[in-house]
Amino acid sequence: MSKTNRLTFTNKPEIRPQESHEDSPQKPEPYVVSEPLKKAVNLAIYLRRPLLLEGDAGCGKTRLASAIAYELGLPLYRWDVRSTTKAQDGLYEYDAILRLHDVQTKQLNIVTTEENKNEQKRNPTNPQDYRTFGALGKAFKMPQGTPAVVLIDEIDKADLDFPNDLLTVLDEPWEFFVKETGEKVTAAEKPIVIITSNKEKGNLPAPFLRRCLYHYIEFPNDAALLQEIITKHHEIEKEELPPSDLITNAIDRFLTIWNQGGLFKKPGTSEFIDWLKALHTFESQPYNATKLKADELLPYPELLFKLQQDWKKYTKAPDNSPQTS
Structure with missing residues (x-):
């Protein structure tokens, strides 16, 4: 077993190596990882198989790659997939x-x-x-002992052939050719590949799924977990925590909205963090926690709702006026 196969992700950014790669993220991620997700990440690192992540928007799929690369001091190369993206784009141009x-x-x-x-x-x-190398091309060029973390973000936006085209690269012998220069590029160190999907075009092809490890990231639908996320975020960002009663009531109000149903697009963790920041610091004084709990109308709804139907539901008070014939 090689040294790099024993890399372990612990979700403890404070253990980051003193000597980290220049392309490694320079700032830790305020990320809280469940034990099942942590195990999935370490299986992907050990087996060098792509880790496919699915989950609701805003649940943290994209930011996980940065958290891994920062803690392990490894380079991070991001590949944002679009509808016109081809597999070669991530190799070279x-x-x-x-x-x-x-x-x-x-x-x-x-x-x-x-x-x-x-x-x-x-x-x-x-x-x-x-010739310039793309995200995967750069990862394949890394020297022995220094794997790169590659984020392939929103793979389902591309053509349906795109995932299967990747299989010819993300498998033995882990190499590709630059036909214009005659170069053969073989990975000295297999990269750690994190792939996100929102299922915009349905399920991904079966051959591709067989090659990947899979994990569904659940939304942190728990007050204690949201409290942990808030605390970690403010520690890393070196920001003052909001008053405890404001945090408690904000979490309660947010989870009530999230769980009662009827939303066309549920807000994610990042939107909740922004909403809490506005409650705490947007005005000269923090928003009154008791008022937040009692008011029918939601303050700062523009931070949580991104569709007209959801906006109208939480920005108009119930019409209790008497009916006239």
């Missing part, structure tokens, strides 16, 4: 147009100036000067 431009510039003997000095550093006879 080759700029043939820029190379043609540089050939023409040399032929015209353009004088070097401050503006085009970068052009002079590129050599049109060397195709590698026009």
Whole structure:
């Protein structure tokens, strides 16, 4: 078993190595990880299989990769997937147009100036000067003993062929070719791959799912867990905690809204943190905790609700006026 196979994620950012990679996050994540999720992460690290995360928006899928990379002092490379994304985009890009431009510039003997000095550093006879590595490409280039953490965010936004195309890279022999330069890039250290999905286009292909480990992140639907998240967030951000009664009533009000149903888009943890911050610091004095508990109308609803139907439900008081015929 190699040294890197024994890397362990503990969700304790204070144990971060003193010497961390320059591409490692420089700020810890205020992240609270459940024991089942922690085990899933460490299985993915041990087996070097992609970890596929699903869960409600705002439950922390995306930020987990940063928490892992920070604690372990490893580089983090993020790949945001779009509808037009192809598997090669995460490996490398080759700029043939820029190379043609540089050939023409040399032929015209353009004088070097401050503006085009970068052009002079590129050599049109060397195709590698026009190749740049993507998130996975950078991870494959890492030296032995230093795995990179790669976040492939919202994989389901891409074409349905995209996940299966990744299988040719995220499996033995863990290599790809740059056809324009003739390079073969083989991973000296298999990366730690975290993939998020919102199921925007239905289920992912079965061959891809078989290759991945899977974990569904539950929303922290528990007052004690939300309290822990609040405390950790304020410790890391070095912010003053709101008054305890305001925290208690905010959590109670938030969970009541979240659990009673009828919302088209439920607010996530990040929206709750922003809402609590507004309650605490937006006005010259913190919002009155008793008023928060008793009022029918919700303060600062723009922080929690992002759809018209939900907005109207919590920004209009019940109409108790007598009916007339």
